[in-house]
Amino acid sequence: MTTAQTITIAIDGTDSVSGLWQRPPDARACLVLAHGAGAGMAHKAMAALADGLAERGIAVLRYQFPSMERGSKRPDAPAVAHAAVRAAVAEADRRAPDLPLFAGGKSFGGRMTSQAQALVPLAGVRGLVFFAFPLHPAGKPSIERAPHLSDVALPLLFLQGTRDELAQLDLLQPVVAKLGERATLVLAEEADHAFHVKASTGRKDTDVLAAFLEATADWMAARLG
Template sequence: MILRRPEESWCLYVLAHGAGAGMRHPFMEKLSGALAAEGVATLRYEFPYMEQGKRRIDRPPVLHESIREAVAVGARERLPLFAGGKSMGGRMTSQAQSLAPLAGVLGLSFVGFPLHPAGKPGVERAEHLANVRVPMLFLQGTRDDLADLALLRSVIDGLASATLHVVDDADHSFHVRKGSGRTDEEVLAELARTFARWAQRTIGDSSSLASRSAGSR
């Protein structure tokens, strides 16, 4: 695991990797750095298959257990806690949360939610999200071939507490073309800034709810 905790950290994001690239992939490194610039600590970790150098992805129960273990480690930092990750890592985190709440996690953030395989639009991969009871943030590119935006919006519209942030011209790797007028680094900064603002709101809402609950006793 890799913990990156800036001096002025105000929350921690347990950040899972995608299917084909581990926690040390340049995207994961750069995203962690961009989040650190916003005061967000990150805990990166690897699923067993990635640690063992295998191509075959672990079965969901194994992935879910790895996520719970990472969240438990992250909770030791005693910061407001969030979880999620890139592509498959984010989707598996949401599955774990839908089966049984991840202890202490205030919200989930998905960096490119893989709604469906490329060229095969569908929403089956999102059916479990109805059982997620914490706020969710979807960070999605307009050129992501694993998430038709119209379908994703229809899914999000049916959820109790979900936010969609669309990144113009970004693909599934959040790469933007030269003609977009922006760089990939600027996109990463946008992702981190958006996460930070959403996390701050979520923490505030959670605190208000806790205060109201305490006052009603």
């Protein structure tokens, strides 16, 4: 397994956050991966994503949002989060200029990445990857977080569980369909927002994760030609 290297990422020349850089010897692409609102880059779920992608020839740059770096439980304002996304993308490009670049994240991190891309395109990024895109808050189904996706002129990959309480399926599917051919939705039956499945399904969480990682690697490979 490729070991992650701890790095520092400068933001706007005035602030900095920590990052974890993981490049396997056979890397063919790089994903800049942002964490969710409640857990940082070193959380076991983030490590599992990074390790699994590295095993599939994808370099990964994980990074902290400034609030997480400070130990705050309140997520950053969008503008602050967007600046961190841009700094991390620039750092990944500096470290691996030979690798095709993708960006995205888990839940909140994916949404902040798509918002940043919608406002001003992220330099060099070929597509966005969402691990459990948070379409709405839990218990408050809506599509108010979706309009900015129409301003993202890149391929989009949504990896979602059918029991995700932050992305009700009957709302998410029409949103993705409206985005047209550039959007791909991959579903895991009975998985929740954390990609957990009940034992009664006969599957394990690791099965869900492996399927999503394979789908991600294949999707990236299809966009490298």
